[in-house]
Amino acid sequence: MTDETVEFASLMCSRLCHDLLSPVGSFGNGLELLADENDPAMRQNFFDLLDTSSRSAINKLKFFRLSFGSAGGYGDDIAPDEIASALQGLVADGKTVAIGWVGDVGPLAKPAARTLLLLAQVVVEALVRGGRIDMAAEQRDGRIEIAVRGAGDRVVIDSASEAAFADASHEPTPKTVGIALARRIAGNRGGEVMLSRPGDGEIVVGAIVPL
Secondary structure (H helix, E strand, O other): OOHHHHHHHHHHHHHHHHHHHHHHHHHHHHHHHHHOOOOHHHHHHHHHHHHHHHHHHHHHHHHHHHHOOOOOOOOOEEOHHHHHHHHHOOOOOOOOEEEEEOOOOOOEEHHHHHHHHHHHHHHHHHEOOOEEEEEEEEEEOOEEEEEEEEEOOOEOOOHHHHHHHHOOOOOOOOOOHHHHHHHHHHHOOOOEEEEEEEEOOEEEEEEEEEO
């Protein structure tokens, strides 16, 4: 295993730990507060906090397993409903993001599904005030073309993520390691990833993943 491979794996672990720290930390805080609270109404509030935190952690783990992991147990193709459900797990409580497919989409080959999810994570994070995400996938000429469009009142993408899309040699960070992994998955098959900003309230990411 090369130093580069170790560093890349370390970046992915840093990203996953960062994203899980909040719900798992809230779960721990809720248990600690619950132990010292006798008021029934307050105890119910803490139970609600525990329920929200545990669901958030489980949903994020489902996304991580499918996008960053090998997705063992899913088979060679991933159903559209599974992809949408995994992506919905990234949406923070209190933020509304409607997620759907454009057209009649069948199961996607695992490399294409993972690439789509990794890129769609960027879109979820860019929809600061929520909004809508539309996903599309089309198979033709021995490749799968995927696109994810996000639209909302406020769409913000950080400069590091923009640089990661623009330059294949961009040094990945924990923030951009998902984009780098998507590029590797697609690039290992001769494909590519892309980003566009059609308007202030819109972002589109996509990829071409040869089969």
